Amino acid sequence: MKILFFAGSLRTGSLNKKFALEAKRLVDAKSGYETxxxxxxxxxxxxxxxxxxDKGFPEAVIKLGEKxxxxxxxxxxxxxxxxxxxxxxxxxxxxxxxxxxxxxxDKPLLLISASMGALGGVRGLWQTRVPFxxxxxxxxxxxxxxxxxxxxxxxxxxxxxxxxKQQLQKLLDHFLKHIAK
Amino acid sequence: MKILFFAGSLRTGSLNKKFALEAKRLVDAKSGYETxxxxxxxxxxxxxxxxxxDKGFPEAVIKLGEKxxxxxxxxxxxxxxxxxxxxxxxxxxxxxxxxxxxxxxDKPLLLISASMGALGGVRGLWQTRVPFxxxxxxxxxxxxxxxxxxxxxxxxxxxxxxxxKQQLQKLLDHFLKHIAK
Amino acid sequence: MKILFFAGSLRTGSLNKKFALEAKRLVDAKSGYETxxxxxxxxxxxxxxxxxxDKGFPEAVIKLGEKxxxxxxxxxxxxxxxxxxxxxxxxxxxxxxxxxxxxxxDKPLLLISASMGALGGVRGLWQTRVPFxxxxxxxxxxxxxxxxxxxxxxxxxxxxxxxxKQQLQKLLDHFLKHIAK
Amino acid sequence: MKILFFAGSLRTGSLNKKFALEAKRLVDAKSGYETxxxxxxxxxxxxxxxxxxDKGFPEAVIKLGEKxxxxxxxxxxxxxxxxxxxxxxxxxxxxxxxxxxxxxxDKPLLLISASMGALGGVRGLWQTRVPFxxxxxxxxxxxxxxxxxxxxxxxxxxxxxxxxKQQLQKLLDHFLKHIAK
Numbered sequence: 111m112k113i114l115f116f117a118g119s120l121r122t123g124s125l126n127k128k129f130a131l132e133a134k135r136l137v138d139a140k141s142g143y144e145t146x147x148x149x150x151x152x153x154x155x156x157x158x159x160x161x162x163x164d165k166g167f168p169e170a171v172i173k174l175g176e177k178x179x180x181x182x183x184x185x186x187x188x189x190x191x192x193x194x195x196x197x198x199x200x201x202x203x204x205x206x207x208x209x210x211x212x213x214x215x216d217k218p219l220l221l222i223s224a225s226m227g228a229l230g231g232v233r234g235l236w237q238t239r240v241p242f243x244x245x246x247x248x249x250x251x252x253x254x255x256x257x258x259x260x261x262x263x264x265x266x267x268x269x270x271x272x273x274x275k276q277q278l279q280k281l282l283d284h285f286l287k288h289i290a291k
Numbered sequence: 292m293k294i295l296f297f298a299g300s301l302r303t304g305s306l307n308k309k310f311a312l313e314a315k316r317l318v319d320a321k322s323g324y325e326t327x328x329x330x331x332x333x334x335x336x337x338x339x340x341x342x343x344x345d346k347g348f349p350e351a352v353i354k355l356g357e358k359x360x361x362x363x364x365x366x367x368x369x370x371x372x373x374x375x376x377x378x379x380x381x382x383x384x385x386x387x388x389x390x391x392x393x394x395x396x397d398k399p400l401l402l403i404s405a406s407m408g409a410l411g412g413v414r415g416l417w418q419t420r421v422p423f424x425x426x427x428x429x430x431x432x433x434x435x436x437x438x439x440x441x442x443x444x445x446x447x448x449x450x451x452x453x454x455x456k457q458q459l460q461k462l463l464d465h466f467l468k469h470i471a472k
Numbered sequence: 473m474k475i476l477f478f479a480g481s482l483r484t485g486s487l488n489k490k491f492a493l494e495a496k497r498l499v500d501a502k503s504g505y506e507t508x509x510x511x512x513x514x515x516x517x518x519x520x521x522x523x524x525x526d527k528g529f530p531e532a533v534i535k536l537g538e539k540x541x542x543x544x545x546x547x548x549x550x551x552x553x554x555x556x557x558x559x560x561x562x563x564x565x566x567x568x569x570x571x572x573x574x575x576x577x578d579k580p581l582l583l584i585s586a587s588m589g590a591l592g593g594v595r596g597l598w599q600t601r602v603p604f605x606x607x608x609x610x611x612x613x614x615x616x617x618x619x620x621x622x623x624x625x626x627x628x629x630x631x632x633x634x635x636x637k638q639q640l641q642k643l644l645d646h647f648l649k650h651i652a653k
Numbered sequence: 654m655k656i657l658f659f660a661g662s663l664r665t666g667s668l669n670k671k672f673a674l675e676a677k678r679l680v681d682a683k684s685g686y687e688t689x690x691x692x693x694x695x696x697x698x699x700x701x702x703x704x705x706x707d708k709g710f711p712e713a714v715i716k717l718g719e720k721x722x723x724x725x726x727x728x729x730x731x732x733x734x735x736x737x738x739x740x741x742x743x744x745x746x747x748x749x750x751x752x753x754x755x756x757x758x759d760k761p762l763l764l765i766s767a768s769m770g771a772l773g774g775v776r777g778l779w780q781t782r783v784p785f786x787x788x789x790x791x792x793x794x795x796x797x798x799x800x801x802x803x804x805x806x807x808x809x810x811x812x813x814x815x816x817x818k819q820q821l822q823k824l825l826d827h828f829l830k831h832i833a834k
Contacts, residue, residue: 120338120339120340120341121341122342157336157337157338157378157379157382158301158372158377158378158379159301159302159332161302161303191339191381191384191385192421192422192425192426193421193424193425194381194418194422194425195375195381196381197338197378197382197384198338198339198340200372200375200376200377200381201338201378201382203372203373203378204372204373204377207372207373216650228771229772229775232772232776233775233776236602236776236779237375237418237421240373240374240598241372241373242613243601243613244373244375244613245373245613246614248610248612248613248650249613250610251577251606251608251609251610251611252608257771288610291653374598397831409590409619410590410591410594413591413595414595414598417555417595417598417783420782421779424794425794426794427795428794429793429794429831431791432758432785432786432788432789432790432791432792433789472834483702483703483704484704513702517700518699518700519698519700519740519741519744520663520734520739521694521741522663523663523664553743553746553747553750553784554746554747554750554784554787555783555784555786556738556743556783557737558743558747559700559740559746559747560701560702562734562737562740562743563700563740563743563744565734565735566734566739566740569734569735599783602735602736602737602780603734603735605736606735606736606737607735
């Protein structure tokens with residue numbers, strides 16, 4: 111079973127890239143999964159504009175769409191921007207939804223979020239579900255917000271607090287068990 | 292009283308640009324308002340990336356922020372993309388919210404939507420409220436979705452159906468009366 | 473496979489009860505499913521109040537909880553009240569979520585909506601997802617709103633328009649295929 | 654200017670009743686406001702059912718509607734139940750929206766939330782906005798969640814932590830200044 115991990119953030123050193131990588135590490139420790147981490151910075155796209163689409167889809171849209179088409183499940187760690195989905199992630203969804211050769215519909219998706227605040231980005235996660243679900247993605251009902259994320263990781267990028275690591279592990283186990291059905 | 296109109300769409304010939312312009316025309320027919328229509332295509336921005344911000348805000352962000360800072364109220368006509376806010380509009384909000392020299396907080400905003408479908412983009416309007424409200428914008432509770440918008444305008448760009456024109460007029464009157472207080 | 477159908481409405485002759493029954497009829501026409509329709513009017517509950525809970529759960533809460541615990545999937549047809557979930561349905565969720573002996577978590581749920589308006593209650597469906605998902609329910613991403621529902625059914629309670637019947641059939645097939653996995 | 658305070662909870666000793674009362678106390682300390690606290694327990698309503706409405710609105714609906722019709726602004730402190738609006742509050746909205754003799758439209762509303770959890774009920778507040786806004790209520794964009802509310806009040810019912818008291822005071826000042834316009 112192939113699982114793709116990425117973050118809804120472009121910034122070098124993004125806390126959500128770290129959180130996605132930690133989730134990947136926990137899945138790698140189990141057997142039976144082929145995992146891959148992808149950086150959206152390697153898939154540069156302009157802001158969606160139908161005038162651009164009419165001249166041809168940006169190469170990154172097709173590459174990313176093919177990548178997603180080939181996997182069995184997605185884990186996305188996304189920041190909250192203004193109480194909602196970050197523009198980079200919404201932009202990826204808007205482009206992919208127009209490219210009929212690939213489809214993200216019917217894929218299972220686990221959403222998590224890292225944030226410097228106390229709420230862990232949970233509010234934004236609920237808004238982030240909507241466009242994915244509108245595309246037919248099965249967003250796992252349980253999600254996880256990591257608060258105070260700027261202090262959460264050690265130098266290897268692993269979660270320092272055992273309790274939070276176990277929470278993520280438990281959520282991943284629940285998700286993997288569900289998609290195995 | 293200065294009112295700014297724009298669309299949450301970049302496409303040349305966008306139905307939402309037409310709908311925003313029709314709203315402007317109806318306000319222009321009243322006295323006491325200074326109105327302006329703005330095309331987001333004239334404010335090109337990359338997808339929000341803190342790495343770019345760290346090198347300096349794009350010029351368009353500052354120009355748009357100053358424009359909004361100088362007005363009293365906003366009317367935005369926005370399409371629905373995947374059940375939610377279009378990426379171009381979310382991107383504008385994300386950039387503006389980081390630029391502390393300008394603020395969209397406390398501004399009154401009327402949201403309307405034009406769509407080729409039967410629902411008129413109403414579903415997306417409810418998701419579009421959230422990031423604006425998270426920034427402190429007073430989004431007017433009543434909104435309007437224009438269904439079958441590709442057949443709604445005549446060659447001058449005016450709404451052909453009198454009933455729909457009156458609905459928009461009534462909504463604008465209600466909004467203008469509210470912000471006059 | 474056992475599937476339970478009910479409506480988020482109490483009213484005798486409710487359009488959503490009719491829509492739920494039509495969905496049940498379409499599933500009954502397939503083999504391999506055991507179906508049941510339930511009327512929330514037979515499960516009377518006061519508005520949730522912890523003071524009542526502290527004296528003991530209403531009998532209807534336990535009866536409904538046990539019913540749901542025993543089935544494999546849910547189909548709920550719900551009206552939109554004030555852009556959101558109707559109070560009767562929210563009340564059922566609030567009571568059930570407090571009764572730890574039963575759990576609606578991990579159940580697959582298909583949401584549909586009948587409405588006299590043009591939008592078919594679709595806006596409310598998106599708000600209705602949230603409390604179910606917060607309880608761990610797997611709400612199917614695709615949903616269906618039936619507009620002008622007061623004219624939609626014949627005297628047998630079947631959908632008059634073939635196109636709408638096919639849309640519901642296709643959605644049910646997609647849902648059943650998904651939960652069969 | 655008359656301001657009405659109540660909680661979206663029925664429970665005796667409810668933390669949200671305490672939070673609403675603390676907000677009232679802070680407004681009472683200012684001059685120029687007539688305030689009133691109301692307990693929804695004194696306005697008992699069955700779960701909304703059109704069959705009941707057809708026989709006549711419950712007395713509590715009319716009494717509450719008249720109370721709200723006579724005030725200038727509302728402050729509601731509401732818990733989060735299952736990530737969303739509590740059924741008691743949704744039920745009040747559903748009943749009031751059907752009683753055409755009274756209207757909650759165009760009233761300004763400040764939403765706050767007390768919760769025993771770490772998130773302070775903020776997630777639920779965003780869902781609670783929707784049905785109020787669908788009724789035409791002007792929900793103030795800024796809201797406040799009080800986390801760990803079971804430890805937040807002293808024996809007089811006042812907020813123990815000065816920082817939280819100041820946050821509430823500042824929010825109330827901002828709201829009152831806005832509605833004074």
